[in-house]
Amino acid sequence: MSGDNAFVVVANRLPVDRVDGQWVASPGGLVAALAPVLKRNSGCWVGWPGEPDATFSPFTHDGIRLQPVELDADDFEEFYEGFSNSTLWPLYHDLIVTPRYHREWWQRYRAVNEKFARAAADAAAEGATVWVQDYQLQLVPGLLREMRPDVTIGFFLHIPFPNPDLFRQLPWRTQVLRGLEGADLIGFQRRRDEANFLDLAASDPEAHTPRTGTFPISIDASEFDKADDAAITKVRELVSNPRTLMLGVDRLDYTKGILQRLTAIEELLEEGRLESAALIQVATPSRERIDSYKATRAGVEEAVGRINGRYGKLGRPVVHYEHHAVPKSQLRNYYSAADIMLVTPFKDGMNLVAKEYVACHPDGSGALVLSEFAGAAVELNRAHVCNPFDVESVKNSIVSAIEAQDSPAARDAMVQMNAHVREHDVSRWAEAFLSELAAVRRNR
Ligand code: ADP
Ligand code: F6P
Numbered sequence: 001m002s003g004d005n006a007f008v009v010v011a012n013r014l015p016v017d018r019v020d021g022q023w024v025a026s027p028g029g030l031v032a033a034l035a036p037v038l039k040r041n042s043g044c045w046v047g048w049p050g051e052p053d054a055t056f057s058p059f060t061h062d063g064i065r066l067q068p069v070e071l072d073a074d075d076f077e078e079f080y081e082g083f084s085n086s087t088l089w090p091l092y093h094d095l096i097v098t099p100r101y102h103r104e105w106w107q108r109y110r111a112v113n114e115k116f117a118r119a120a121a122d123a124a125a126e127g128a129t130v131w132v133q134d135y136q137l138q139l140v141p142g143l144l145r146e147m148r149p150d151v152t153i154g155f156f157l158h159i160p161f162p163n164p165d166l167f168r169q170l171p172w173r174t175q176v177l178r179g180l181e182g183a184d185l186i187g188f189q190r191r192r193d194e195a196n197f198l199d200l201a202a203s204d205p206e207a208h209t210p211r212t213g214t215f216p217i218s219i220d221a222s223e224f225d226k227a228d229d230a231a232i233t234k235v236r237e238l239v240s241n242p243r244t245l246m247l248g249v250d251r252l253d254y255t256k257g258i259l260q261r262l263t264a265i266e267e268l269l270e271e272g273r274l275e276s277a278a279l280i281q282v283a284t285p286s287r288e289r290i291d292s293y294k295a296t297r298a299g300v301e302e303a304v305g306r307i308n309g310r311y312g313k314l315g316r317p318v319v320h321y322e323h324h325a326v327p328k329s330q331l332r333n334y335y336s337a338a339d340i341m342l343v344t345p346f347k348d349g350m351n352l353v354a355k356e357y358v359a360c361h362p363d364g365s366g367a368l369v370l371s372e373f374a375g376a377a378v379e380l381n382r383a384h385v386c387n388p389f390d391v392e393s394v395k396n397s398i399v400s401a402i403e404a405q406d407s408p409a410a411r412d413a414m415v416q417m418n419a420h421v422r423e424h425d426v427s428r429w430a431e432a433f434l435s436e437l438a439a440v441r442r443n444r
Helices: 029-040 073-092 103-123 140-147 173-181 191-202 229-238 258-270 291-311 328-337 352-359 391-404 408-423 426-442
Strands: 005-013 016-019 022-025 043-048 059-061 064-068 124-133 152-156 185-188 211-214 244-251 277-284 319-322 340-343 367-371 384-386
Touching: 005 029, 005 103, 022 059, 029 043, 029 064, 029 426, 043 103, 073 103, 103 124, 103 140, 124 140, 124 426, 140 152, 140 173, 152 426, 173 191, 185 191, 185 426, 191 211, 211 426, 229 328, 244 258, 244 328, 244 352, 258 277, 258 291, 258 391, 277 291, 277 328, 291 319, 328 352, 340 352, 340 391, 352 367, 352 408, 367 391, 367 408, 384 391
Parallel strands: 005 043, 005 124, 043 064, 124 152, 152 185, 185 211, 244 277, 244 340, 277 319, 340 367, 367 384
Antiparallel strands: 016 022, 059 064
């Protein structure tokens, strides 16, 4: 069976969330970048609506056709929490926690990937282009290739691709590789990720390596600009007008190094190297039933309490902690008000938060402390780079960012990074991938 969509996006999640019975656009640049392509090409987005055991018919939201894929409670546990986020996520992020290998999870991953592939095959018109997203769906290209040899298939990996020696731990490594090879083009965030994949494929005598490329993802820069002075003043007043306002914005995930940045701040306070400073730490709840996420949250919240107990005063905590999602307009105010942004992941495919912060400082204000292990460090190469595994390095980067504040060099660095992000936004990313995919298609 074939559908009538000339362009199909397949992602684990639909670009909408159900809030009080209504569909609302979920925040994220991907849909902003792809919406014009979807609308132009009578396109469709295949994905999971985010609720287990809920059946929804296909519908249109904001001019985009959405094709829900139903996941039941067992799929949620074994495919989403299990294989995707307790096996692949830690393996692809270089074993920050130990990946868990379970045969039932693998079987469920395969079955759910089949469901997505079937839905994509049904939605795609003859000769359509199908773009599959991310590590949750690595078998879809191979499965879809068998179901629909006529379609052109792109795959983009939003997270890092590990060194082959790590990847080879995976008991189902061959099947995953075969799944990816169904794509006509595989896109990665960094050259390093692409090189890891090519090294792996080169060592497999059976591999049919598809075309690969490096396409660093970005943000919808039109959504982020400096907030007005009144909004900035309000944020700073809410946190009692510290001399230095620091900010962290992350999903509460062990890859993000939130505890390590808190430890760095606590040690700087102990050593008297940080005066009149406050941190706003926004942490979005994420994958909350998984033990390693529970442990990360406990560690972060204990540190927040301890630091405030040791160094805060009544009405003047050092760390202002929010464990919930924040509207984009409010995030923009936080980004604009912050003197120093702390982005300290142990490993991150890209880290869009770093780019969002930079986009909010066109005037050269602010400073970015950035882990060398974030994909964003390749482009945002004038940040204060740190190694999150080395607390002294994080401390020194924070201090150097504070000391350099308002210097011509610091302003120049922010202005230059801002121009880079504005020019290389998410639409440009989508165009680059899709035009390369179109070139591969012409040569097929
Ligand atoms: P990841 O994809 O691993 O979560 P990124 O930094 O690449 O990390 O992207 C996170 C996205 O989620 C950014 O667009 C950021 O603005 C958004 N985000 C993170 N925390 C929050 C929050 N508390 N409220 C709203 N949006 C958030
Ligand atoms: O960037 C990696 C990623 O898993 C995306 O696929 C996803 O949109 C985001 O992080 C949030 O994760 P989740 O969908 O598990 O809440």
